[in-house]
Amino acid sequence: MKVTVVGAGNVGATCADVIAFRQLADEVVLVDIRENFAEGKALDIYQTTSLMDVKTKISGSTNDYSKTANSDVIVITSGLPRKPGMTREELIGTNAGIVKSVAENALKYSPKAVIVVISNPMDTMTYLTLKSLGLPKNQVIGMGGILDSARFKGYLGLALNAPAADLQGTVIGGHGDTTMIPLTRLATVNGIPASQFLSADQLKQIAADTMVGGATLTKMLGTSAWYAPGAAGALLVESILRDQKRVMPCCVYLDGEYGQKDICLGVPVVIGRNGWEKIVDYKLTADEQEAFNKSADAVRSMNNVLKELNVL
Ligand SMILES: NC(=O)c1ccc[n+]([C@@H]2O[C@H](COP(=O)([O-])OP(=O)(O)OC[C@H]3O[C@@H](n4cnc5c(N)ncnc54)[C@H](O)[C@@H]3O)[C@@H](O)[C@H]2O)c1
């Protein structure tokens, strides 16, 4: 199995490192536009392989997509990250052109690859990738909800003084500070509703902290986060390569599901070897559905900007 990660920056290199460390693929290729940058990151990761007993082959390339030929999965992380005080949506002007050209270049050499979009604003970049390449809808998956759910479980874990790994929690909707929807109703501690241990106010605060989880880290770090984003990307790649059929909240094309059409938005999906296979219906309450519809309205207005930018 071969994975290409485009963008060898913080998120891309972390994702490649986790994929290599966990030996999810036989080969990982990192690509970046910056001269020798991907080669350097790949060499650094390669030099960990004898220390970590890893057999995965890793290489880097400056914009030469022929080295990515026959990839099973292409992960797109290229583009600007936000700075403190910015929204993800403000990145659209720069990142739309980058994501579109990168996806076109990568697809030429790996027409059957499942494409994982991470660059922000992720919901709109996923829609752009799907629409501009004209691919079957199951082949394009945006990663945001897996990360947001990890943060949700992290904040739940801190409040409960429990390991986050023992908790279940899902975030659906857009991957934006105001568009994501942490489903507190469905959060559990090994099957027991979190509401049995936490007050409604505590759960509300956890949901609010989750929604601004990326902004909080951006303020602390001066740029956006990368360890959990890279690991979340790798987890999605794992379910694809190993055909695990895990149910994961991912940004996929909706054609009537969850009451929305012609939009890519975060919902629970089954992830397997050919991409996303099936959308799972969580049977939202009226309030949750209303929040989902509002999230869709906001993402749709960003998608409309793609036409103004002449990329779609
Ligand atoms: N969806 C998510 O959950 C999530 C999480 C974290 C970050 N992100 C997004 O991922 C993106 C990358 O974040 P980062 O922290 O790694 O940024 P970064 O600046 O560290 O890395 C981005 C890399 O992209 C490269 N690049 C730019 N244009 C390119 C092109 N045309 N071809 C190939 N490479 C190109 C840059 O040279 C740079 O190395 C940002 O848009 C960020 O907002 C998304």
Ligand SMILES: O=C(O)C[C@H](O)C(=O)O
């Ligand atoms: O917050 C960001 O801008 C990056 C990413 O989307 C994240 O959630 O960490």
